Amino acid sequence: MLDPHDHRALGRRMRLFHLQEEGPGMVFWHPRGLACLRLLEARVRRVMEADGFLEVRTPQVLARSMWERSGHWDAFRDGLFIVAGAPERAIKPVNCPGHIQIVQRLAPSWRDLPLKVAEFGVCHRNEPSGALQGLFRLVQFTQDDGHLFCLEDQVVPQVAGFAASLFRFYAASGFPSAQVALATRPEVRAGDDATWDRAEAWLGEAARQAGLSFEVHPGDGAFYGPKLEFTLRDRQGRPWQCGTLQLDLVMPERFGLEVAGPAGPLRPVMLHRALLGSLERFLGILLEHHGGDLPLWLAPEQVMLAPVEAAHQAFAAHLRTRFQAAGLRAVIAPPGDSLGRRVRTARDLGIPWFVALGDREAAGGPLHLRPRRGEGREAPPEDAIAWLAAQDA
The missing domain is CATH 3.30.930.10 (Bira Bifunctional Protein; Domain 2)
Structure with a gap:
């Protein structure tokens, strides 16, 4: 499991x-x-x-x-x-x-x-x-x-x-920093020692002149040359080179x-x-x-639009076109499920934003952008779309 x-x-x-x-x-x-x-x-x-x-x-x-x-x-x-x-x-x-x-x-x-x-x-x-x-x-x-x-x-x-x-x-x-290492000659390698001496000294000096602080990892280089390795730490503290x-x-x-x-x-x-x-x-x-909450730019769909009733389906289609014209990936929630079920579906799929569409929204009222986590945001449709598009830049 x-x-x-x-x-x-x-x-x-x-x-x-x-x-x-x-x-x-x-x-x-x-x-x-x-x-x-x-x-x-x-x-x-x-x-x-x-x-x-x-x-x-x-x-x-x-x-x-x-x-x-x-x-x-x-x-x-x-x-x-x-x-x-x-x-x-x-x-x-x-x-x-x-x-x-x-x-x-x-x-x-x-x-x-x-x-x-x-x-x-x-x-x-x-x-x-x-x-x-x-x-x-x-x-x-x-x-x-x-x-x-x-x-x-x-x-x-x-x-x-x-x-x-x-x-x-x-x-x-989502990674504000990275650790740097200089990986030097492995035991099995191509090239003679003089070539490796030159390559390792050269890459280390280039890294220093580029303002990089690094550790030396002996023996971890590629078989044809030394390398700089950039390691990230995730939210659990695990290192990923x-x-x-x-x-x-x-x-x-x-x-x-x-x-x-x-x-x-x-x-x-x-x-x-x-x-x-x-x-x-x-x-x-x-x-x-x-944890499945991918950055907005990486989410397959960025917004789920959920018409409350069948009568709001046409408005949802119109609004999706407006989101798409702004470069945003919007999808309409499948009909038949309750609103709560559709909210859970959006969360399970990792869709960052959810918008319920009822009589108020269809009549030109503000949209309530509901994130997967945290506080929502309410704004007129044009402003809501422009704000969300700016987050995706």
Whole structure:
């Protein structure tokens, strides 16, 4: 029996998703849940675009030679899903090699840097069944993955810009602060010690110049470079490592990535970055952190309109159109249930606002906006809609 505050129980109550044995570690998204996931994706996409990232899409399956070149075939062999046939292929666990292929074909010069590409990449990792835990640990998940290719003197401002965007996004999601760690070389890694010495010192100095205070976590880096890890604490005090920024000097060398420089070819620095790491996991964190009361921008429906009598149905439809014209997601409560039952339905679904519509409202009177928790707000329809739209900005 799941705890009612567990995100899997909340997902069932809110009609968002379910998991079942026939698809271990993979999610069956229901209409409301997929809407929620798309809203999260849209919010991240806005950050990507504001930060100058160009969205791309890469293949799900690549030849063994690609994964050997990246180092994943050796360092991550047990985590790969191998596709039968010749030549051997694997379903992608990461997006990095595909992004490098795109940058190589774009053939940028040093004047085009920093060059930033990003993808909502669906990745697969062969996790042990005992390690799976709802949305927190999946076999199939979506990375908000971005790769930034820059010159050496551009690293510090890019680290600072990433951190600023990250903290703004976390604040809008209900996390006012984050802890930062510098994760250094793991035991199994690509690249020599001199390369790692340089990368670790460089990333640490860039973080300090960006105004970040951090702890050092020895051995927790990616196998191709050190990384900054951004950890959130939820309302229960549990830590969740979400955002990452990795400085990679290894993969550009392995793939022979170069750009035209003023005096000959240059090898760019590669930064791997993610705000969330996994959209599905971050949604699970948000569900438990907010107890199902998702931020207004993330709620599949933001307002439930409940006509008291059948005679008020037409007015409810008219009002929903006005809410929608203001960019708000409004739904009309299904008929037949009592008003109290419809209030409970809105609460179970996590709809932030509820508006009962009777004779007074239909005659042009003020609307009473009832929140899931706390005090309500009463205002004329035009003012109520404008106020609610402002909360969603």
